[in-house]
Amino acid sequence: MPGYKHPCKYCGKLVSSDDNMCPFCGKVNPVGDIRCPNCRSPIEEGQMRCSHCGFALQTICFVCGKTTFFGDYCQNCGQRLTVFCPKCKVEQPPIGEKCIKCGKPLKIRRK
Numbered sequence: 001m002p003g004y005k006h007p008c009k010y011c012g013k014l015v016s017s018d019d020n021m022c023p024f025c026g027k028v029n030p031v032g033d034i035r036c037p038n039c040r041s042p043i044e045e046g047q048m049r050c051s052h053c054g055f056a057l058q059t060i061c062f063v064c065g066k067t068t069f070f071g072d073y074c075q076n077c078g079q080r081l082t083v084f085c086p087k088c089k090v091e092q093p094p095i096g097e098k099c100i101k102c103g104k105p106l107k108i109r110r111k
């Protein structure tokens with residue numbers, strides 16, 4: 001339903017259901033389901049593994065070094081859990097060693 005508003009799950013302000021980014025706090029995916037970084041199936045925060053593909057949904061944040069649920073943001077420091085490919089600049093969750101688009105090894109910063 002166009003124009004129907006939902007509260008942003010990060011800041012609570014009302015945003016359109018088709019907004020990809022909250023206009024108030026700037027976070028991505030403000031009202032949609034959290035999706036598995038591997039297969040894009042909807043997942044729930046707190047799951048250890050994706051029920052669809054079995055992907056482990058706990059990861060080490062490459063900014064703060066703490067274990068976090070593999071959602072859109074680190075639960076500890078709030079950093080976006082994505083990296084940019086140094087070659088083709090595609091933003092992606094750090095689920096493998098190589099870029100999902102061009103195959104170049106990703107330089108994932110880990111402390």
Ligand SMILES: [Zn+2]
Binds near residue numbers: 008024026
């Ligand atoms: Zn927000």
Ligand SMILES: [Zn+2]
Binds near residue numbers: 036038041050051055
């Ligand atoms: Zn999955």
Ligand SMILES: [Zn+2]
Binds near residue numbers: 065066076077079
């Ligand atoms: Zn973090």
Ligand SMILES: [Zn+2]
Binds near residue numbers: 087099104
């Ligand atoms: Zn690439």
